Amino acid sequence: MYQHCSLMAWVRAATIFLLRAHVLVGLAQPAQAAPTEITCTNPHSGATWRIAVDYDRATVDSNPARITDAEIWWRDARDGWRYTLDRASGKLTVVLASATGGNFLFDQCRLTD
Numbered sequence: 001m002y003q004h005c006s007l008m009a010w011v012r013a014a015t016i017f018l019l020r021a022h023v024l025v026g027l028a029q030p031a032q033a034a035p036t037e038i039t040c041t042n043p044h045s046g047a048t049w050r051i052a053v054d055y056d057r058a059t060v061d062s063n064p065a066r067i068t069d070a071e072i073w074w075r076d077a078r079d080g081w082r083y084t085l086d087r088a089s090g091k092l093t094v095v096l097a098s099a100t101g102g103n104f105l106f107d108q109c110r111l112t113d
Contacts, residue, residue: 035059038085040092040109051109085109 065074
């Protein structure tokens, strides 16, 4: 009888310890920043659109991205276009590949609102 009670006490104590440890680990995780919205403009037409850059997850509009201090590079999975955003100037280069050689578009993004 006493062995059973001590075993139950040990299981209860271990369960409480694990639950507290789980809570403490969750509190120790750094808060994830929300994706940063950046407005880009086509200088010829004046059309604007927004892109969402998630620095924590290294994505742009949910597409995997390579993010360095100098640039952000990503490929849109829907159309295959490739984007390079210069983080210093805000210049956005879009490469549209095709069998005839492709096209380049040059847009401008406002990195700070």
